[in-house]
Amino acid sequence: MIDEPPRASREPVLRVGGSGRRAVAIALVSTAVIFGLIGWVVVNSPGWDQVQRSFLDWDNFVESAPRIIARFEVNVRLFLIAEVLILVFGLVLAVLRGLPGPVLYPIRLLATVWVDIFRALPGVLVIYVLGFGIPGLRIPGVPNDPFFWGVVALTLVYSAYVSEVYRAGIESVHPSQAAAARSLGLTQVQALRFVVLPQAVRRVIPPLLNDFIGLQKDTVLVSFIGVVEIFRQSQIRSSATFNFTPYLVTALVFLLITIPLARITDWLVARERDKRYATAVGASAAGSRRGRLWGGGAR
């Protein structure tokens, strides 16, 4: 199997530039100077006292945090249910769009229009239309639970994106692979299932994770149709205490959850790239395939 060499130059996640201890020292000093300067400007601004009181109230923070964090459970449920549905539905859309032959043109067209529509619409609009519109029809037997419609809306929007990621993966598998499978007598569906998809999915795991970081954050949009999740809860607390500190709690929760996921994604991307590079160069390069979780540091 001939693999293509990596496209971009192989850079770590963060790099100091230059080499040795001197470079590290310069990097530290310039970082301290820049951030010190920004901090000084903020703290000496005319409105600082007011901002400090309404955003950084410690007592409010301690009191609000437990209730707000407890509500994060709703976001986690939204996220986990939607993610499973998105993975399945996105793959179905990608496969439908790749179907060959003129007979299946209508199916390809439908899938393409579907993807175009849900990538074009702002997510919050889809949430509004489904969350308020469909229960408003009062069709018997159709649920009017905003949580349910939140999951449906997120699934529709994100599966459109994810189907494109899958499709890129499917197209990255060289046609000679499918040809080899068909030559052995496998049907088109078998070649897709046993040969093309396993390779495609493996390659797109990092970009998929990237989309899921976005999904994690977008779960707060479901608050607009009345689901009391972490963001809505901090709004409630904020109104009750006439203070913005509860939003800071929410911000910190998302930082704590999302940044590690982003680091893992970058690390996976680096590892995948190293692996393909090693395959391209030959077995001799396989020894040096170490991904960098945190990057940085002088090389």
Added chain:
Amino acid sequence: MTAPLFVEGLHKSFGALEVLKGIDLEVAEHEVVCLIGASGSGKSTLLRCINLIEPIDAGRVVVEGEEITAAGVDVDRIRRRIGIVYQSFNLFPHMSVLDNVTLAPRRVLRRSRTEAEDAATQLLDRFGLADKRMDYPDRLSGGQQQRVAIVRALAMQPDLLLLDEITSALDPELIAEVLNVIRELAADGMTMVIATHEMGFARDIASRIVFLDAGRILEDGPPERIFREPREVRTREFLQRIIEAGRL
């Protein structure tokens, strides 16, 4: 007794470029036919058209009496009787050697896992690959990969084996191990059509040499005659160039 392969009036174009301009070819059982000719003469395309991996524009291809080009025929069913090995191996990189070999017997012929693995292990053993069965293709040398690709094709017990310049992507020192496998298959009576640039090998192994020139069969005969006294000027010129390159 029907011939393993019968090709008639085969035409194939890529856009405006006509690569095959009417090929007629019959291959008898146990025959080893070597296709020779310059790059671009249509050797590879012809092989890929025989199992319809490349759709054809006109003509008929009949395999063991069954016309694969007939309307409404189940192409997959006939394809499984034709083995094909490609220049660039095309092993499945996400599967072990054993899974590469057993995929088609299990999924196409519906063999049980144990049955397929026993048969695959025997074949791998025969071609000196027994200790590689759990390895992934990227851990193998080019020669080993190509032998696995041959075993993968043989595992379907094909009536006809097509080999498309199977040594062109190999380092010179790895060519012999692959060619020896083919010699062994020829000695066993396997019917083969081989596109090759290895003229010495073709002269040794072929029961017939077919010289392709610009999409047509220009000369067809036993290797002794084609190599010693080619009738066509183009064949003579081609062989002259090969001799000058030190390949014969």
